[in-house]
Amino acid sequence: MSLRIKKGDTVKIIAGSDKGQSGKVIVVDPETQLIKVEGLNMISRHKKARSAQEQSSIVKLEGNIHISNVMLVCPSCGKATRISVAEIDGKNHRKCLKCGFDIDSKKPDSKKSDKKVRGEKTEKTAKTEKTSRVKRTRKSDAGNADN
Numbered sequence: 001m002s003l004r005i006k007k008g009d010t011v012k013i014i015a016g017s018d019k020g021q022s023g024k025v026i027v028v029d030p031e032t033q034l035i036k037v038e039g040l041n042m043i044s045r046h047k048k049a050r051s052a053q054e055q056s057s058i059v060k061l062e063g064n065i066h067i068s069n070v071m072l073v074c075p076s077c078g079k080a081t082r083i084s085v086a087e088i089d090g091k092n093h094r095k096c097l098k099c100g101f102d103i104d105s106k107k108p109d110s111k112k113s114d115k116k117v118r119g120e121k122t123e124k125t126a127k128t129e130k131t132s133r134v135k136r137t138r139k140s141d142a143g144n145a146d147n
């Protein structure tokens with residue numbers, strides 16, 4: 001079964017102390033069906049100082065929320081809504097049941113494939129090799145001058 005909630009979605013919390021508030025999903029664990037929502041369901045962690053410079057403090061962190069305790073907020077109509085899932089071109093598209101908006105339609109594919117950093121790196125290493133060679137010749141020049 002596909003997950004109803006994805007990272008980057010806006011969800012509204014429908015249970016617990018932050019009930020009624022909405023925020024952006026920052027972590028999704030598909031196995032446990034737990035998510036974290038930016039700035040919501042905060043938990044306190046007591047962090048002890050590990051060095052003299054550090055101070056012991058209480059750190060606020062986002063706590064886990066089960067996906068059954070949230071509703072997806074439709075980016076089109078802005079309402080907390082239930083969704084239907086339909087497969088289009090082999091991908092699951094979620095549709096808002098209130099306005100029919102295809103929630104997964106406008107997300108562009110991530111551009112992970114085009115990275116052209118490798119070529120530059122090899123050029124740089126070639127340059128450093130050249131400079132070290134120049135230094136060596138200079139040293140030998142100095143030795144000649146002594147003679």
Ligand SMILES: [Zn+2]
Nearest residue numbers: 074077096099
């Ligand atoms: Zn909608």
